[in-house]
Amino acid sequence: MNAEPDLSTTYLGLELKNPIIVGAGPLGDCRETVIALEQAGAAALVMHSLFEEQLHLEMSGREAHLEAHGESFGEATSYFPAAYEYTFKPERYLEHLRWLKKSVGIPIIASLNGTTPGGWTLYAEMLQDAGADALELNFYYPAIRVDESAAEVEKVLLDTITDVRSVISLPLAVKLSPFYTSLGHVARRAVSAGADGLVLFNRFYQPDIDPEKMETVSTLRLSSSNDLLLRLRWLAALRDKVDASLACTGGIHQPIDVIKSVLAGADAVQVVSSLLKHGPEHIEILLKKIRSWFQEHYYDSVHQLKGAMSMRHCPEPAAYERGNYLKIVQGWKI
Numbered sequence: 001m002n003a004e005p006d007l008s009t010t011y012l013g014l015e016l017k018n019p020i021i022v023g024a025g026p027l028g029d030c031r032e033t034v035i036a037l038e039q040a041g042a043a044a045l046v047m048h049s050l051f052e053e054q055l056h057l058e059m060s061g062r063e064a065h066l067e068a069h070g071e072s073f074g075e076a077t078s079y080f081p082a083a084y085e086y087t088f089k090p091e092r093y094l095e096h097l098r099w100l101k102k103s104v105g106i107p108i109i110a111s112l113n114g115t116t117p118g119g120w121t122l123y124a125e126m127l128q129d130a131g132a133d134a135l136e137l138n139f140y141y142p143a144i145r146v147d148e149s150a151a152e153v154e155k156v157l158l159d160t161i162t163d164v165r166s167v168i169s170l171p172l173a174v175k176l177s178p179f180y181t182s183l184g185h186v187a188r189r190a191v192s193a194g195a196d197g198l199v200l201f202n203r204f205y206q207p208d209i210d211p212e213k214m215e216t217v218s219t220l221r222l223s224s225s226n227d228l229l230l231r232l233r234w235l236a237a238l239r240d241k242v243d244a245s246l247a248c249t250g251g252i253h254q255p256i257d258v259i260k261s262v263l264a265g266a267d268a269v270q271v272v273s274s275l276l277k278h279g280p281e282h283i284e285i286l287l288k289k290i291r292s293w294f295q296e297h298y299y300d301s302v303h304q305l306k307g308a309m310s311m312r313h314c315p316e317p318a319a320y321e322r323g324n325y326l327k328i329v330q331g332w333k334i
């Protein structure tokens, strides 16, 4: 066995002691949990998002909320959470951010979650002033309208990034969905609009249908390692094509998932589902096993591994393209 491997990495210009970031979600809400996460070895934490919808409510009451969504396809605004249902009111969010900055040593990444440019993005500046080390902008847009073109959807994304960028000097990560007609092109334009990093990918939570009650049912199914493959492909494709940090989110459960993501090109990974399942201590187990893997394979550092299996560096880049599909569909014999 060789010496203790160096797991440090740089993400959004932040020096992280290892690549494991706690992703946006409820884990950052509870003070005790955050301390346990830091003790278990988390390298950074992304806070639960502040949502555009709640910021509209905060700014000018219910009317603004209706207005913001009045145009959208069949969106019944009564279906949205009321202001009190959001985990943190904006003021409490800023307070929690200040507490986090005072109480833990790891970088804290605040999160805004929305789908349109405009006044609500000014909250980015408040997050910066409250001490966030970086900001993550989650553009969670299901794009379900039939009268909206791909170009229009992309323009709204880019305008939103431009708005946020214009009010902060903090590093900015943009969390994307994989459902763009030309994702590589969108990624590049997001970086040109001001993103310092891309977070791949949002998991869209699909509503289920209850045929007995004739109702839609909101379901939250946690991810599994199966979710990772889509991310690996795009990390590998984008690693050498965009001048930005890359983080993987979606499907990081096992130590090997972290290693594969770094090999594909991730600077860091974000973990939520597996921590919700196993608790903060799971980070300690991941890190211990990652260190052992590095030692067993005679690797010294994350830096050495990063992007070694990106499209540019892997022995068979066609595997990330149509070649993989042809091979798979021809290979199944009955």
Ligand SMILES: Cc1cc2nc3c(=O)[nH]c(=O)nc-3n(C[C@H](O)[C@H](O)[C@H](O)COP(=O)(O)O)c2cc1C
Binding pocket: 023, 024, 025, 026, 047, 048, 049, 050, 111, 113, 138, 175, 201, 202, 203, 220, 222, 223, 224, 227, 249, 250, 251, 252, 270, 271, 272, 273, 274
């Ligand atoms: C309960 C829950 C709450 C979440 N809240 C947010 C959020 O506020 N903002 C956000 O950008 N992502 C949110 N996410 C998405 C996660 O950050 C993450 O991208 C997704 O769960 C995929 O990672 P995983 O496979 O490790 O769970 C949430 C996920 C879960 C399960």
